[in-house]
Amino acid sequence: MPVNYYIIFALALFCIGVVGVLTRRNAIIIFMCIELMLNAVNILMVSFSKVHSQNAVTRYEAAAGNRKEEAALRKMADTATTEVSRGTLLARADDNNAAAIGMTKQADQKKKGAASGQLFVFFIMVVAAAEVSVGLAIIVMMFRNIHSVDVNFLTRLKN
Amino acid sequence: MNITQILFWFLTILALGSALMVIFSKNPVHSVLWLVATFFAISGHYILLNAQFLAIVNIIVYAGAIMVLFLFVIMLMNLNASTEPQKSKWLRLAGGIAGGCLMLVLVAALRDTEIKTQMAQMRDGDIGLIQNLGMSLFQDYVVPFEISSILFLSAMVGAVVIGKKGD
Numbered sequence: 001m002p003v004n005y006y007i008i009f010a011l012a013l014f015c016i017g018v019v020g021v022l023t024r025r026n027a028i029i030i031f032m033c034i035e036l037m038l039n040a041v042n043i044l045m046v047s048f049s050k051v052h053s054q055n056a057v058t059r060y061e062a063a064a065g066n067r068k069e070e071a072a073l074r075k076m077a078d079t080a081t082t083e084v085s086r087g088t089l090l091a092r093a094d095d096n097n098a099a100a101i102g103m104t105k106q107a108d109q110k111k112k113g114a115a116s117g118q119l120f121v122f123f124i125m126v127v128a129a130a131e132v133s134v135g136l137a138i139i140v141m142m143f144r145n146i147h148s149v150d151v152n153f154l155t156r157l158k159n
Numbered sequence: 160m161n162i163t164q165i166l167f168w169f170l171t172i173l174a175l176g177s178a179l180m181v182i183f184s185k186n187p188v189h190s191v192l193w194l195v196a197t198f199f200a201i202s203g204h205y206i207l208l209n210a211q212f213l214a215i216v217n218i219i220v221y222a223g224a225i226m227v228l229f230l231f232v233i234m235l236m237n238l239n240a241s242t243e244p245q246k247s248k249w250l251r252l253a254g255g256i257a258g259g260c261l262m263l264v265l266v267a268a269l270r271d272t273e274i275k276t277q278m279a280q281m282r283d284g285d286i287g288l289i290q291n292l293g294m295s296l297f298q299d300y301v302v303p304f305e306i307s308s309i310l311f312l313s314a315m316v317g318a319v320v321i322g323k324k325g326d
Contacts, residue, residue, distance in 0.1 A: 054279065130313075
């Protein structure tokens with residue numbers, strides 16, 4: 001799937017969360033809409049992580065192609081008759097080797113980045129769980145004091 | 160259209176539809192149940208992207224723990240459609256327009272990004288498997304992991320202190 005589908009999907013989910021926060025007065029529903037927005041971000045992070053994973057795969061493939069070409073060039077160099085052509089073949093083989101090493105390094109970095117993306121989603125979930133426990137405790141306390149979960153009653157702090 | 164695309168569209172429509180039902184249903188309990196449906200659809204997306212660890216954690220933590228907490232609180236307060244506070248029609252309309260404008264601006268801004276031609280790897284790839292994530296978590300992210308455990312401890316203490324009755 002192209003990643004822009006995921007971008008649009010996550011944006012739509014996020015905006016639904018924003019609309020919910022703006023249009024509802026029940027504190028619990030507002031809280032749920034915040035969870036919705038967090039999840040939109042999570043989806044985006046996972047899809048970007050998979051984009052990096054795909055890039056890592058293509059780079060590994062490129063590195064494998066370079067290595068194959070290098071092996072072929074070295075074989076040709078072994079059977080080369082003149083010293084000059086042997087030298088150029090070996091130089092090209094070395095170039096391919098360097099390219100393969102560079103590609104592998106890039107791919108390793110991409111792979112690490114992809115894993116980091118998913119771990120950030122994990123940490124977002126951790127923080128969301130902690131946030132929900134404290135937030136719901138606050139809402140329960142508020143309900144005990146004013147017998148309502150309407151956020152419009154929470155303007156007392158103003159004066 | 161292959162099976163991956165069909166699943167993608169099905170899960171997307173399911174997620175967006177239930178997200179809309181979350182904000183449109185009058186009864187808070189129904190909102191919670193629709194939100195659980197949304198989380199299941201999002202977990203389906205994670206499975207489609209082969210992020211299996213996150214899919215399971217999403218179901219266990221979000222749909223399992225957090226939503227049950229919400230349900231408990233709603234039932235504790237005995238909320239239903241008749242006690243639901245309503246905003247005036249104009250405020251709701253304004254909220255909808257504001258959210259729609261945000262969506263419009265973000266989509267317009269991100270439409271021509273460089274990344275949009277890139278493909279997300281579907282169905283395969285070993286990034287999301289628990290082995291890779293565990294290695295990365297305990298090699299590169301040990302300190303944040305421990306800090307999050309302290310965060311949990313403080314959240315637990317905070318919830319008990321706030322929720323405690325009396326003085």
